[in-house]
Amino acid sequence: MPATTPRTAIRSTAAVGVALAVALSGCTSSDGSAARSSSPTSSSPAPKASSSSPAKPHPRVSVAGVPTALAKTVRQLYAGKPVPAPAPLRRVLAQRATSHGRVKAHGNVASWKSSKIAVVTARHDVTLAVQGKHGWHVVGGWWPSMKVRRPQLGGTRHVLLMGSDARVSHGQEVARSRADSLHVIGLDGRGGAGVLGIPRDSWVSLATGGPGKINSAMAYGGPTAELKTVRHVTGLPIEGYLLTGFVGFRHAIDAFGGLPFDAPKAVIDPTHHNSGADVKKGKQHLNGDEALAYARERKSLPDGDFGRSRNQGWLLLAGAALVRGGGPEKLPRYLHELSPYVTTDLSAQQVLTLAAHVFTLNPHRVRNEVATGGFGVRGGGQSVVLLGSGARHLFHDLRDGTLSGGG
Known part of the structure; x- marks a missing residue:
C-alpha cells in the first residue's frame, strides 16, 4: 500500500455540474448563468440632490x-x-x-x-x-x-461531516457509536473547496484522554469529543459538525428521490454478503440502499479503507450536485428533507450559508482527497493507520478552505 494516493480532479456527477458545487468563479445565478464580478461601490456619501434635480425613484x-x-x-x-x-x-x-x-x-x-x-x-x-x-x-x-462584488457566505469555512456505524436495530445510539466516516469540508469563499477524508483507524490522541483510533472518540464522548479530536489532529478551525447514521443516510437519499451518480470505478462486493455493493462504472441513479452499500464497501478495493473514504467523498459531491441542479429556490426544501436525519451543533444560519456554497463554486477548484499513512500495530494488537507527512501536508493545504492539488 503506498503511503499517499494520487490526486484526482473533480468529475462531473450530473449534467448540471459537479461536486460540492458547480458554478462560476465567484458567483452563479439561479438559472446557472455567471454574474460578472463588480468592484465595490465607494463608501463616500452620495451628494444630495439639488432642489432642481428630480429625486431618483425607489425601486418597485x-x-x-x-x-x-x-x-x-x-x-x-x-x-x-x-x-x-x-x-x-x-x-x-x-x-x-x-x-x-x-x-x-x-x-x-x-x-x-x-x-x-x-x-x-x-x-x-x-x-x-x-x-x-x-x-x-x-x-x-x-x-x-x-454591485455586491462576490457571494457573501461567511468567508473561509470548515465543517466536519460524520457517519456513525450504529446499528439502531440493535439498540445502539447514533451519537454514541464509532464515527466510521469522517470528512472535513473546506470552503474558501472565493470559488474553491476541498473534501478531505480521514481514515477511521487513524491512531491519534483522543479528546477524551489517551491514544486510540480516531473513530472511537465519539463512542467515548459523543460528537463533541469527535469534533475536538479532529480539530486537534488536523489543526483546522472546524466550526461544527453534521452527523448521520446508516438509517438516516439511506432515508435522506430516498427523500431526495435517489442520487444521480457518475462512479469513477465499479465497486462490487464479490461475496454479495458484506456491503452488498453493486455499482458499475459510469452514470447511474442510486437509491438509498445502493448508495449506502457503495459507501460501506472496502474489502474489494485495492486500497481498502482509504478507497472507501475516497468513494464516500464522491457520494458527498454527487449529493451537492443534486442540490445544485435544483437551483437556489429549492434549497429550503432540500434542507427540510434532510433535517430529520441529521444531528448538528450548527445554527440554521450556518447550515443555510454552508449549503448555499454549492451554487458558487468553480468546478476546477474543488478536490476530493484522503489523508493516508502507513500501517502499524497499537493498543494491544490493533491494526491502525499512522498518519504521516502526506496527511499533515493535506491538513495544512486545507487551512485556506481548498485543496491546491500540489505536493
Whole structure:
C-alpha cells in the first residue's frame, strides 16, 4: 500500500455540474448563468440632490411566496435601507448600489430543525434569510444587481461531516457509536473547496484522554469529543459538525428521490454478503440502499479503507450536485428533507450559508482527497493507520478552505 494516493480532479456527477458545487468563479445565478464580478461601490456619501434635480425613484419591488415580514425586509434591501443582518454582512450591504426600476422576487420558506429558513431570488440575485426571535434576518447571498462584488457566505469555512456505524436495530445510539466516516469540508469563499477524508483507524490522541483510533472518540464522548479530536489532529478551525447514521443516510437519499451518480470505478462486493455493493462504472441513479452499500464497501478495493473514504467523498459531491441542479429556490426544501436525519451543533444560519456554497463554486477548484499513512500495530494488537507527512501536508493545504492539488 503506498503511503499517499494520487490526486484526482473533480468529475462531473450530473449534467448540471459537479461536486460540492458547480458554478462560476465567484458567483452563479439561479438559472446557472455567471454574474460578472463588480468592484465595490465607494463608501463616500452620495451628494444630495439639488432642489432642481428630480429625486431618483425607489425601486418597485414585488415579493411573492414569503411571509409579509420577510417581504418587507426584502423591499428594504432593494431600497437601500438598513436590514437586520450579522455585522460583517451589514458592512458589505452598506456599500451596495440601490436598485432602480422594477424588481420581481420570489421566495421559498421551509424549516431546518426548529428554525424557519428562506431563499428569495430576483433574476441573478439570491437572498438567504433566517427567522429569529425578533423577525427575519438576512444572513447571506449574492446581489450582482446591486454591485455586491462576490457571494457573501461567511468567508473561509470548515465543517466536519460524520457517519456513525450504529446499528439502531440493535439498540445502539447514533451519537454514541464509532464515527466510521469522517470528512472535513473546506470552503474558501472565493470559488474553491476541498473534501478531505480521514481514515477511521487513524491512531491519534483522543479528546477524551489517551491514544486510540480516531473513530472511537465519539463512542467515548459523543460528537463533541469527535469534533475536538479532529480539530486537534488536523489543526483546522472546524466550526461544527453534521452527523448521520446508516438509517438516516439511506432515508435522506430516498427523500431526495435517489442520487444521480457518475462512479469513477465499479465497486462490487464479490461475496454479495458484506456491503452488498453493486455499482458499475459510469452514470447511474442510486437509491438509498445502493448508495449506502457503495459507501460501506472496502474489502474489494485495492486500497481498502482509504478507497472507501475516497468513494464516500464522491457520494458527498454527487449529493451537492443534486442540490445544485435544483437551483437556489429549492434549497429550503432540500434542507427540510434532510433535517430529520441529521444531528448538528450548527445554527440554521450556518447550515443555510454552508449549503448555499454549492451554487458558487468553480468546478476546477474543488478536490476530493484522503489523508493516508502507513500501517502499524497499537493498543494491544490493533491494526491502525499512522498518519504521516502526506496527511499533515493535506491538513495544512486545507487551512485556506481548498485543496491546491500540489505536493
